[in-house]
Amino acid sequence: MERAFILGIETSCDETSASVVADGRQVLSNIISSQVKLHEQYGGVVPEIASRRHVELVLPVINQALEKAGVNLSDIDAIGVTYGPGLVGALLVGISAAKGIAFATGKPLIGVNHIHGHIAANYLQHKDLEPPFVCLVVSGGHSHIVYVRDYCEFEILGRTRDDAAGEAFDKIARTLGLDYPGGPVIDKVSRNGNEEAFDFPRVVFDDGSLDFSFSGIKTAVLNFVNTMQQKGGKWRVEDVAASFQKAVVDVLVNNAITAAENTNSKIITIAGGVAANSRLRSLMKEKAEKKNIKVLYPDPVLCTDNAAMIACAAYYYYKKGIVSDFSLNAIPGLKIDE
Numbered sequence: 001m002e003r004a005f006i007l008g009i010e011t012s013c014d015e016t017s018a019s020v021v022a023d024g025r026q027v028l029s030n031i032i033s034s035q036v037k038l039h040e041q042y043g044g045v046v047p048e049i050a051s052r053r054h055v056e057l058v059l060p061v062i063n064q065a066l067e068k069a070g071v072n073l074s075d076i077d078a079i080g081v082t083y084g085p086g087l088v089g090a091l092l093v094g095i096s097a098a099k100g101i102a103f104a105t106g107k108p109l110i111g112v113n114h115i116h117g118h119i120a121a122n123y124l125q126h127k128d129l130e131p132p133f134v135c136l137v138v139s140g141g142h143s144h145i146v147y148v149r150d151y152c153e154f155e156i157l158g159r160t161r162d163d164a165a166g167e168a169f170d171k172i173a174r175t176l177g178l179d180y181p182g183g184p185v186i187d188k189v190s191r192n193g194n195e196e197a198f199d200f201p202r203v204v205f206d207d208g209s210l211d212f213s214f215s216g217i218k219t220a221v222l223n224f225v226n227t228m229q230q231k232g233g234k235w236r237v238e239d240v241a242a243s244f245q246k247a248v249v250d251v252l253v254n255n256a257i258t259a260a261e262n263t264n265s266k267i268i269t270i271a272g273g274v275a276a277n278s279r280l281r282s283l284m285k286e287k288a289e290k291k292n293i294k295v296l297y298p299d300p301v302l303c304t305d306n307a308a309m310i311a312c313a314a315y316y317y318y319k320k321g322i323v324s325d326f327s328l329n330a331i332p333g334l335k336i337d338e
């Protein structure tokens with residue numbers, strides 16, 4: 001059988017990325033140009049700067065992805081591109097590039113939901129993984145527990161009611177005077193901290209809901225630091241970081257395991273930038289394996305934004321004949337189950 005080559009394009013936030021994936025699971029190239037350094041001085045992504053940088057980078061990055069994969073545009077079977085959720089100006093750059101290529105080559109255009117991409121990153125890492133399974137998707141903009149019924153069928157079992165998990169990591173890092181993006185830094189400094197040092201709040205809803213809330217813990221850490229600074233009390237950044245991380249991870253792990261039990265799932269996958277967190281990975285494994293639930297997650301490079309995951313998700317739409325027309329537009333607030 002002929003192999004299917006999908007060109008993936010991702011520009012939803014501050015990474016310009018292009019990738020060629022063969023038969024849905026084999027990554028031939030995954031070029032990621034990160035703008036982290038550009039946004040660092042502002043402590044967060046500045047949308048207009050991100051869009052302008054994508055405009056400069058998108059074609060060179062696509063070229064590199066094709067070259068590294070050793071394929072030409074004529075070898076590509078379909079073009080998958082993120083159309084939401086994300087920053088509108090940033091999304092439009094990738095969408096326009098993808099449309100141009102689809103128009104010129106006559107190949108199908110496939111709009112991909114960024115969150116479906118994060119979930120699909122697990123297929124790239126674990127070649128035998130097939131739905132159904134439960135996926136905990138935790139990134140800078142999203143925190144969801146998803147039941148992946150099939151490759152293109154998703155059901156939300158829980159979601160954050162305020163901040164996303166990654167957003168909480170980034171904000172707490174700023175409170176603690178640590179670098180941006182905060183997640184990887186908190187992960188690193190926490191290794192030298194005592195996670196039992198402080199008991200920050202863990203929100204559990206008493207209506208049985210598997211939703212999350214991280215705004216309370218954010219305020220608790222902020223109040224703690226302010227009080228300590230006023231009183232001149234002794235505390236270590238490492239201990240606060242580790243205790244904060246443990247409080248967030250505890251809730252993510254407990255809710256994901258309950259979701260797996262409720263749906264009789266034997267597999268939990270983790271996806272999104274926060275899936276790179278070492279404590280989340282270790283605690284999820286430790287607790288789930290006691291209940292005979294297998295835990296899978298991608299390598300860190302496939303956890304954070306990249307185009308290989310978009311190409312992988314696009315492949316499964318392509319196989320089902322789900323393609324987009326040239327009216328495809330950016331949907332900044334696109335939902336998982338839309």
Ligand code: KG4
Binds near residue numbers: 165182
């Ligand atoms: O998925 P992603 O690259 O972009 C979005 O779609 O949002 O996720 C970025 C988020 C940031 O908030 C970053 O701080 C967080 O993922 N992150 C981490 C780690 N690595 C990245 N959070 C905790 N621990 C990490 N090791």
Ligand code: ZN
Binds near residue numbers: 118273304305
């Ligand atoms: Zn993402």
